[in-house]
Amino acid sequence: MAASIAARSSVISISRQITAKPSPSDREPRSTVSFRQPYIGRRNVRLLASVNSNGGATGGKSDSKAPALEIPNIEDDSTYDVVSGVPSHLLPKPLSSTQYSKPASEGSRLRVAYQGVRGAYSESAAEKAYPNCEAVPCDQFDAAFQAVERWLVDRAVLPIENSLGGSIHRNYDLLLRHRLHIVGEVKLAVRHCLLANHGVKVEDLKRVLSHPQALAQCENTLTKLGLVREAVDDTAGAAKDVALRNLKDTGAVASSAAAAIYGMDILAEDIQDDCDNVTRFLILAREPIIPGTDRPFKTSIVFSLEWGPGALFKALAVFALRQINLTKIESRPLRNQPSRSSDTCFDYLFYVDFEASMADQNAQNALRHLKEFATFLRVLGSYPLDTTML
Numbered sequence: 312m313a314a315s316i317a318a319r320s321s322v323i324s325i326s327r328q329i330t331a332k333p334s335p336s337d338r339e340p341r342s343t344v345s346f347r348q349p350y351i352g353r354r355n356v357r358l359l360a361s362v363n364s365n366g367g368a369t370g371g372k373s374d375s376k377a378p379a380l381e382i383p384n385i386e387d388d389s390t391y392d393v394v395s396g397v398p399s400h401l402l403p404k405p406l407s408s409t410q411y412s413k414p415a416s417e418g419s420r421l422r423v424a425y426q427g428v429r430g431a432y433s434e435s436a437a438e439k440a441y442p443n444c445e446a447v448p449c450d451q452f453d454a455a456f457q458a459v460e461r462w463l464v465d466r467a468v469l470p471i472e473n474s475l476g477g478s479i480h481r482n483y484d485l486l487l488r489h490r491l492h493i494v495g496e497v498k499l500a501v502r503h504c505l506l507a508n509h510g511v512k513v514e515d516l517k518r519v520l521s522h523p524q525a526l527a528q529c530e531n532t533l534t535k536l537g538l539v540r541e542a543v544d545d546t547a548g549a550a551k552d553v554a555l556r557n558l559k560d561t562g563a564v565a566s567s568a569a570a571a572i573y574g575m576d577i578l579a580e581d582i583q584d585d586c587d588n589v590t591r592f593l594i595l596a597r598e599p600i601i602p603g604t605d606r607p608f609k610t611s612i613v614f615s616l617e618w619g620p621g622a623l624f625k626a627l628a629v630f631a632l633r634q635i636n637l638t639k640i641e642s643r644p645l646r647n648q649p650s651r652s653s654d655t656c657f658d659y660l661f662y663v664d665f666e667a668s669m670a671d672q673n674a675q676n677a678l679r680h681l682k683e684f685a686t687f688l689r690v691l692g693s694y695p696l697d698t699t700m701l
């Protein structure tokens with residue numbers, strides 16, 4: 312199994328997945344609240360990671376022939392971290408909410424993974440979250456998750472929803488598949504530009520490349536211009552591609568930062584359909600933060616329910632009864648699970664964000680109540696709200 316980082320600022324791409332990926336149902340005992348839910352008992356967890364000469368994995372060797380790290384089979388009954396297989400008592404202590412937001416000091420810059428290439432909005436979000444960080448590009452969302460799990464980076468900053476385009480479903484699914492913790496959120500105002508190579512005019516354009524979310528956010532403008540849309544992995548990658556191939560009939564929807572980096576002209580600014588175009592990103596870490604009550608906190612959970620009338624109503628009532636405000640609900644299909652009802656093959660996972668800290672007795676009571684009838688429940692993180700956009 313190989314994780315490769317090609318060069319200091321090049322893209323992380325994880326070529327193979329960590330093998331054991333149990334479905335939610337076999338990862339979690341039923342009706343269990345897990346803030347940090349390690350595997351208990353006998354497990355064979357193997358983690359292999361290798362980093363090449365420029366990679367600089369956190370705490371790892373920087374030699375392309377560095378031996379792969381192999382965590383041996385675990386045969387006793389201690390508690391182990393599901394990701395690394397390391398006994399829990401050897402793992403670092405959780406970060407406090409003040410520690411996580413402290414800017415990294417010189418010489419020990421935090422490495423923060425994001426999806427995309429330089430100039431992507433996700434890079435700006437990583438820099439907003441950690442102003443002094445070393446932002447590390449990853450080719451896919453999954454690679455960013457794995458980069459954190461394998462200690463190649465310290466954090467990942469990934470988009471979860473946009474005020475115009477809606478949820479980034481892939482990241483909801485990955486949150487459950489991986490064992491990272493949400494330690495913060497960042498809201499970023501996204502202002503799209505139409506970019507083209509020097510000398511190209513709007514009338515010359517036939518096609519436009521960008522991330523599907525960015526294309527969706529500029530739907531009206533692109534329709535007016537009559538441009539054929541082509542989806543690519545990220546906005547800045549689109550700009551880079553158009554610039555490198557010196558295309559004259561193709562533009563890109565990307566940031567003004569991408570225009571500067573790839574030497575392109577800005578043909579139009581603020582082309583998103585609504586000036587209030589905000590993307591919310593999650594900050595992910597290997598360890599949770601200790602929830603506080605010193606400032607506004609949000610908690611993200613995921614649960615599933617028995618099938619039946621009023622099941623979701625009853626679940627949401629545990630928050631309403633306690634005056635806890637919900638800020639987001641998202642449902643995703645519950646995969647690899649035989650359907651529990653006879654007449655439908657649709658079972659769901661519900662992702663809910665609510666405005667309370669897990670340090671609040673009220674929030675703890677709500678989850679205890681939900682646990683009484685949820686078939687699965689996991690706390691993804693309890694973290695300070697990003698109020699900078701309000």
Ligand SMILES: O=C(O)C(=O)C[C@]1(C(=O)O)C=C[C@@H](O)C=C1
Nearest residue numbers: 431432433470522524545546590
């Ligand atoms: O392509 C980028 O620049 C990204 O950072 C990705 C992304 C997304 O996935 O939503 C982030 C913010 C914008 O909403 C558009 C695209």
